[in-house]
Structure formats: structure tokens, C-alpha cells
Amino acid sequence: MESSYHVPVLLQECINGLDIKPNGVYVDVTFGGGGHSREILKHLGKDGVLIAFDQDPDAQRNKIDDPRFQFVDQNFAFLKNNLRLLGFKTVDGILADLGVSSHQFNEPERGFSTRFESVLDMRMDKQGKLTAAEVLNTYTEDKLHKIFGIYGEVKNAKSLAKAVITGRVEKPIVTLSDFKKVIENQIPKGKENKYMAQVFQALRIEVNAEIEVLENFLSQTADVLREGGRLVIMSYHSLEDRPVKNYLAKGKFRGEAEKDFFGNEQKPFKVITRKAVIADETELLRNGRSRSAKLRIGERL
Structure with a gap:
């Protein structure tokens, strides 16, 4: 095992x-x-x-x-x-x-990996209240900017946060594909995997404090x-x-x-x-x- x-x-x-x-x-x-x-x-x-x-x-x-x-x-x-x-x-x-x-990366339903279509969860403790989807749908632009910038060291953290705020007005961001659709113009060409890994790291660190x-x-x-x-x-x-x-x-x-x-x-x-x-x-x-x-x-x- x-x-x-x-x-x-x-x-x-x-x-x-x-x-x-x-x-x-x-x-x-x-x-x-x-x-x-x-x-x-x-x-x-x-x-x-x-x-x-x-x-x-x-x-x-x-x-x-x-x-x-x-x-x-x-x-x-x-x-x-x-x-x-x-x-x-x-x-x-x-x-x-x-x-x-x-194991956590390989279980699609845990929502840790950028490889699988799933709900954006990312809780290490399944009893925890806060999920990645909740962070994306409820945090202010300023707070998202800080998370992406500090925890993900994402270069365009400010415009990424703005894209999330704008995108969620239309419909809540629940799954990986919802999220990618909302931020597609922010993802640098040729560096998609590295960029998404940084963004996911930021969300995971925030969700699990x-x-x-x-x-x-x-x-x-x-x-x-x-x-x-x-x-x-x-x-x-x-x-x-x-x-x-x-x-x-x-x-x-x-x-x-x-x-x-x-x-x-x-x-x-x-x-x-x-x-x-x-x-x-x-x-x-x-x-x-x-x-x-x-x-x-x-x-x-």
C-alpha cells in the first residue's frame, strides 16, 4: 500500500x-x-x-x-x-x-491536482470547513491578490485576482474547468503546468492554513x-x-x-x-x- x-x-x-x-x-x-x-x-x-x-x-x-x-x-x-x-x-x-x-495528488476527488477534472476542494482534513472553491467564490480581490502573490509567488497575482472576481459574477467557480475558463487569459503560454501548480499551491496553503x-x-x-x-x-x-x-x-x-x-x-x-x-x-x-x-x-x- x-x-x-x-x-x-x-x-x-x-x-x-x-x-x-x-x-x-x-x-x-x-x-x-x-x-x-x-x-x-x-x-x-x-x-x-x-x-x-x-x-x-x-x-x-x-x-x-x-x-x-x-x-x-x-x-x-x-x-x-x-x-x-x-x-x-x-x-x-x-x-x-x-x-x-x-496519494492525495492522485485522488481526483480531493481536488489537489491540476491533472484531473474535479471539484476544487483541497482540504487535508475532510472535517475542515474551508475549501478552495469557497476561497475563490467569497474572498475579496485584495485577499486573493495577496494569496496568489505570497503563497503562490504568481507574477501576475493582481490581474489573476481580478479575473476570478469578474468570472465568478457570471457563475460560481466550482470545478477545475470552471476555474481554468475564468483565468485562461492569465495563464502564460508554454508555462501552463508551472503556473497552475503555483496557483494551486497558493490555494492549498490558504485552505489548510x-x-x-x-x-x-x-x-x-x-x-x-x-x-x-x-x-x-x-x-x-x-x-x-x-x-x-x-x-x-x-x-x-x-x-x-x-x-x-x-x-x-x-x-x-x-x-x-x-x-x-x-x-x-x-x-x-x-x-x-x-x-x-x-x-x-x-x-x-
């Missing part, structure tokens, strides 16, 4: 980064197809524990039948509370693979990792990589690190990866989705 669901990216590098102790407690906050989790379990002894988080009902079908494995049906924004509920104040390592799984959730999660990791514990995070675009890099380097997302009375920086992590780890040629050939992956590792001070 897992191989068709999602091929784990930088698998060995993630495992090395976690520096697994056989009797340790580890958390995979993005379980998905369970590829990383299965590999972590191979390195744990009988007293080791692996806790996996995933809010996607489809991921639950990949649960691992192992007494050392515990599954939490929640978004990783609720990391600390859920670990407390399970009786764990601290853990030895946390892994996050922030990419959308291949991805940046807010990521920052919320990161700021809890310092509280739950014990000294020497590892934080291993894989991101796929600069909007995710930037907060990860800043948090590991400075303990905050914006501005400089806090300093104590003597001028020493107060940072929760030591950066293990000076430069982000990226996929080698072999992996790129095997798994095209690893092309944009950036892996960063920090150790709790």
Missing part, C-alpha cells in the same frame, strides 16, 4: 538525522503512507515507541500493526497536548515531511524534545523552508535570536545541517518529487 500511496523522500537521510536510540520515543507527525514510520520501527528495540500523527482519513488505512506503534488522528499543530494525553512529556526525536502525499500550522507546530517542538533530541524536517518550497531554517537557527521566525543579560543567544536548537540536505542523482531518477525537497536537522540544546 505505502509504495503506491507515497514514496518516502530522503528516507535514509531522515533516519540518520533522527539518530535513533533503540529504547527512545519518536514522533512522525506526517504519517501518510507510513514509509518513514516503518523505517523508524526497524531501528527501535522492544521498549521503543513510535507515535504517528495524521488528520487524513485515507492515511489511517496504512496504520501499522505493531505494539510499539500509536496513531493519533490529529493535525500536528496539536502535538504537545496529544503527547501529554498519551503520557509523554518529552520525546527523543520528531520527524516532519511537509509535502502533500502522492499551512504556514500558521507549521509555525505553531515548530514552536511546540522545543518544549517536547528532550536535551539531545533531534528535529528532522523536510520542506518542499521556500515558504516552508524559511520558517524551519529561522526557527532552528534563531528560535524564532522573524528577527534576531533573543539574548540573555550577558549577550549570549538564547536558542533552543543547535543546527546539525549547515546547508539543507537535498536528494542525490539516484533518488531524483527514482522519485521526481524529491527534486524540491530540503531536509534540515536540529538538536535540542
Whole structure:
């Protein structure tokens, strides 16, 4: 199941980064197809524990039948509370693979992919209220402009937003073909796929509040990792990589690190990866989705 669901990216590098102790407690906050989790379990002894988080009902079908494995049906924004509920104040390592799984892209009805005609949904959590169609039909022009510009880094974000506002007056934008029809004059010739991928990225980030959730999660990791514990995070675009890099380097997302009375920086992590780890040629050939992956590792001070 897992191989068709999602091929784990930088698998060995993630495992090395976690520096697994056989009797340790580890958390995979993005379980998905369970590829990383299965590999972590191979390195744990009988007293080791692996806790996996995933809010996607489809991921639950990949649960691992192992007494050392515990599954939490929640978004990783609720990391600390859920670990407390399970009786764990601290853990030895946390892994996050922030990419959308291949499975989600390949399920037409989820509306994540520009390849299939479907309703514009894009919710990671099917219980969530906000869909991509709702964003397109209810947001103001100014708000759409910001989303396309900041989250999608779309060059003509302003005219794209205007086209959406004008187009939805005639009839609501519900499906991919509705959307493409409304914005067809905005799509640069010869760059259709890249452009639509950027626009879809912007909508997906907004629907799932991805940046807010990521920052919320990161700021809890310092509280739950014990000294020497590892934080291993894989991101796929600069909007995710930037907060990860800043948090590991400075303990905050914006501005400089806090300093104590003597001028020493107060940072929760030591950066293990000076430069982000990226996929080698072999992996790129095997798994095209690893092309944009950036892996960063920090150790709790």
C-alpha cells in the first residue's frame, strides 16, 4: 500500500538525522503512507515507541500493526497536548515531511491536482470547513491578490485576482474547468503546468492554513524534545523552508535570536545541517518529487 500511496523522500537521510536510540520515543507527525514510520520501527528495540500523527482519513488505512506503534488522528499543530494525553512529556526525536502525499495528488476527488477534472476542494482534513472553491467564490480581490502573490509567488497575482472576481459574477467557480475558463487569459503560454501548480499551491496553503500550522507546530517542538533530541524536517518550497531554517537557527521566525543579560543567544536548537540536505542523482531518477525537497536537522540544546 505505502509504495503506491507515497514514496518516502530522503528516507535514509531522515533516519540518520533522527539518530535513533533503540529504547527512545519518536514522533512522525506526517504519517501518510507510513514509509518513514516503518523505517523508524526497524531501528527501535522492544521498549521503543513510535507515535504517528495524521488528520487524513485515507492515511489511517496504512496504520501499522505493531505494539510499539500509536496513531493519533490529529493535525500536528496539536502535538504537545496529544503527547501529554498519551503520557509523554518529552520525546527523543520528531520527524516532519511537509509535502502533500502522492496519494492525495492522485485522488481526483480531493481536488489537489491540476491533472484531473474535479471539484476544487483541497482540504487535508475532510472535517475542515474551508475549501478552495469557497476561497475563490467569497474572498475579496485584495485577499486573493495577496494569496496568489505570497503563497503562490504568481507574477501576475493582481490581474489573476481580478479575473476570478469578474468570472465568478457570471457563475460560481466550482470545478477545475470552471476555474481554468475564468483565468485562461492569465495563464502564460508554454508555462501552463508551472503556473497552475503555483496557483494551486497558493490555494492549498490558504485552505489548510499551512504556514500558521507549521509555525505553531515548530514552536511546540522545543518544549517536547528532550536535551539531545533531534528535529528532522523536510520542506518542499521556500515558504516552508524559511520558517524551519529561522526557527532552528534563531528560535524564532522573524528577527534576531533573543539574548540573555550577558549577550549570549538564547536558542533552543543547535543546527546539525549547515546547508539543507537535498536528494542525490539516484533518488531524483527514482522519485521526481524529491527534486524540491530540503531536509534540515536540529538538536535540542
